[in-house]
Amino acid sequence: MYSARVAVRNPTPGSQTSLREANRARLIETLKAHGHLTQVELAGMTGLSPATVSNIVRELTAAGVLQTRYTSRSGRRATEVRLARQAGLVAGVHISARSMRIAVADVGGTVVSEHSVPLGHDHRYDAELDRVALMLADMLDSLDAQPSDLLSVGLGLPSAVDVATGRVATPGVLPGWEGVSVADRLSRRLGTPVRVDAEANLGAIGEARLGASRGVATFAYVRVGETISAGLMLEGAVFRGSGGKAGQLGHVTLDEKGPICVCGSRGCLDAVAGGRALIANFPEDAGVHRVRDVLLRAGRGDTTARRAIADAGRAVGIALAGLVNLLDPSLVVVGGELAAADELLVAPMRHAMARAALPGVEAAPDIVVSRLGGRAELLGAVASAVSALPLQSASAS
Numbered sequence: 001m002y003s004a005r006v007a008v009r010n011p012t013p014g015s016q017t018s019l020r021e022a023n024r025a026r027l028i029e030t031l032k033a034h035g036h037l038t039q040v041e042l043a044g045m046t047g048l049s050p051a052t053v054s055n056i057v058r059e060l061t062a063a064g065v066l067q068t069r070y071t072s073r074s075g076r077r078a079t080e081v082r083l084a085r086q087a088g089l090v091a092g093v094h095i096s097a098r099s100m101r102i103a104v105a106d107v108g109g110t111v112v113s114e115h116s117v118p119l120g121h122d123h124r125y126d127a128e129l130d131r132v133a134l135m136l137a138d139m140l141d142s143l144d145a146q147p148s149d150l151l152s153v154g155l156g157l158p159s160a161v162d163v164a165t166g167r168v169a170t171p172g173v174l175p176g177w178e179g180v181s182v183a184d185r186l187s188r189r190l191g192t193p194v195r196v197d198a199e200a201n202l203g204a205i206g207e208a209r210l211g212a213s214r215g216v217a218t219f220a221y222v223r224v225g226e227t228i229s230a231g232l233m234l235e236g237a238v239f240r241g242s243g244g245k246a247g248q249l250g251h252v253t254l255d256e257k258g259p260i261c262v263c264g265s266r267g268c269l270d271a272v273a274g275g276r277a278l279i280a281n282f283p284e285d286a287g288v289h290r291v292r293d294v295l296l297r298a299g300r301g302d303t304t305a306r307r308a309i310a311d312a313g314r315a316v317g318i319a320l321a322g323l324v325n326l327l328d329p330s331l332v333v334v335g336g337e338l339a340a341a342d343e344l345l346v347a348p349m350r351h352a353m354a355r356a357a358l359p360g361v362e363a364a365p366d367i368v369v370s371r372l373g374g375r376a377e378l379l380g381a382v383a384s385a386v387s388a389l390p391l392q393s394a395s396a397s
């Protein structure tokens with residue numbers, strides 16, 4: 001994405017100046033993706049010569065864009081390079097069906113402060129965006145930073161999102177958030193640009209950068225929990241479809257005679273195996289209000305809870321087989337609240353998917369549980385905020 005932007009900015013492609021600028025941009029982009037690296041690692045990852053890396057690092061350090069420090073790697077002295085803190089801060093926000101997580105990070109994407117709070121059942125954009133603004137102000141204050149230090153915010157919502165307009169892209173799924181440009185509203189409250197995306201897309205980005213699918217070009221990130229959805233990473237880029245509705249695995253019809261779904265359709269995967277369906281297995285006075293309650297019961301050996309989770313896994317596996325037949329991913333990463341059930345969820349999922357997926361010469365794609373402990377979307381939101389930063393710093397000197 002950055003190389004494209006650099007190309008547009010360069011009036012004379014191929015000139016010495018544009019080449020130098022492109023090299024600087026590549027180096028900064030690599031640091032944004034990895035936080036901090038030694039000069040040797042930077043040379044390896046950018047493909048630039050060690051001498052070029054050393055020159056650029058010297059220039060950009062003098063310009064206050066980069067910071068260096070000496071360190072020791074395997075007994076050898078090395079120069080570690082990172083983006084300078086005074087370059088500002090970014091924030092990632094993950095609003096899911098029943099909880100909210102916020103992280104403040106430096107422009108290299110390293111998280112420096114993180115908080116989470118539970119959310120009520122029918123949360124609305126106005127109250128929650130106020131809360132985001134308040135929490136962010138507190139977090140910046142505790143870091144001794146000013147509101148103006150916040151340069152960019154990435155926000156994930158539990159719904160399909162039209163990234164171009166920053167609006168919820170499909171009715172019924174997230175009623176309190178429909179019809180408004182969530183990106184504009186939060187941007188006005190914070191005085192900083194906000195990029196909104198579907199939570200599963202951000203989860204896929206988080207997993208690709210730091211999680212189970214590092215280095216995997218084509219994979220699906222499937223969120224199973226209060227709601228069900230997927231983020232599709234195809235050949236290294238998130239696929240959002242024409243209007244942001246790609247990856248809505250939860251609204252694939254599984255049972256035409258099944259229960260009516262929040263989207264107005266009948267027998268969607270979400271209506272059969274999502275949070276509401278899981279909770280409906282228990283009597284109203286049983287104190288089971290969230291997916292977390294079902295997980296706790298399963299952990300104590302409750303047979304109803306364990307069966308409900310296994311059935312959800314099986315249902316997701318059937319829907320996944322369709323996705324695998326269409327997109328042929330090499331890996332499926334499972335996240336969301338129910339991922340904590342691990343093999344109780346994933347074993348029946350694997351079995352159901354293998355039964356229904358088109359047999360190939362290769363085995364069916366592996367299904368693994370996210371290793372980011374529920375933070376995949378948050379880290380993806382931070383990465384989204386970092387990648388939205390303008391490149392001014394690259395031409396600071």
Ligand SMILES: [Zn+2]
Nearest residue numbers: 251261263268
């Ligand atoms: Zn539906």
